[in-house]
Amino acid sequence: GTARNFAIHFSMVSSSAAATGARVLIIGAGITGSMIARLLREMAPAGSVEVHVWDKARGAGGRMSVRRSEEGGVTDTGAQYLTEADGIDAFQRAIYAQLAEDQVITPMTAIVRGTRAADGGGKSWVAPKGMSSVSKSFLTKSGAHVSFSRQVKGLRLGPSGSGEGGRRAWEVDVAGDEAQECSPFDAVVLTMPLPQVLALAGDVLPAIRAVPGLEERLASVQYSVRYVLSLFFHRDDDTARATLAKQGWDCRYVSKEEDPNVVFLSNCPAKRGVAAAEPPAVLVHSSVPFALARRNVPPDDAGVKGELIASVNKLLPDLPPPAEVRMMRWGLSQVRYPVEGETGAV
Helix, strand or coil, X not given: CCHHHHHHHHHHHHHHHHHHCCEEEEECCEHHHHHHHHHHHHHCCCCCCEEEEECCCXXXXXXXXXEECCCCCEEECCCCCEECCCCCCHHHHHHHHHHXXXXXXXXXXXXXXXXXXXXXXXXXEECCCCCHHHHHHHHHHHCCEXXXXXXXXXXXXXXXXXXXXXCCCEEEEECCCCHHHCCCECEEEECCCHHHHHCXXXXXXXXXXXXXCHHHHHHCCEECCEEEEEEECCCXXXXXHHHHHCCCCCEEECCCCCCCCEXXXXXXXXXXXXXXXXXXXXXXXXXHHHHHCCCCCCCCCHHHHHHHHHXXXXXXXXXXXXXXXXXXXXXXXXXXXXXXXXXXXX
């Protein structure tokens, strides 16, 4: 959703918290969770809200995460760049301006072959240190207490009086032996994909079912699936560097006529404007049909990896073998069909 949606929605949370000194838990340290944490910090009076952000991953970013090689190569595994939506307003523009002032993002000068209608016609930005740096910047400015490798399994409403102001607080069940560390929270914001929300144990599903038709609306949301291949080369691999430089593009959207398995290629260092400082690295996104047809095989299946490498070799026949290949699967990638009638938060 848009930053304005978050601002309007969570100003109500922060106004209530200002009077009660509430503890707020945000589950998910991706772009959504980190942005909400920052907005809560900006809206609430100093010291009136204690914000915690938890994520099951080892670092921030969510679907804007990065992969790194031993020699310092970097690939953006999810979102590749930010594009200002058509009709951007002053509130949203100020967020981009602050990120640019902090040198988290810079104007995108990369050459893109092919088009993607969803990008819109606005200005595009890249993150020189990788897309996860956007979430990290928001978290730093939020002053939130951030914990990684902490997976929430369920949420339960405690007894009356367990929260501030006599309200019922949320008690959190986490994987492993961390339950004793989880004090009650007065508000919990869920920013994970909806199938994970609906799978939470405890009182989340009963609360959703208390709103007529909400469970059905949430369950109707559909996500795409795709594989991600990161090809890392040695820093001194001049052949790889020269091969990529002569392509005439830094990012390439691949049509299904060119190859049915691959939909996107990125010369990642060149895309981010740091080609001279980093080892060569290529990011590959599979097509959704390719991933859907293989969604029941292990996410690190060697056969799938081989098929994608064969497609890369067809598209880039002069590219030498990489020093390191890493593959992952986004089981819940981009939202294909959102909650009808909602534009960011429910």
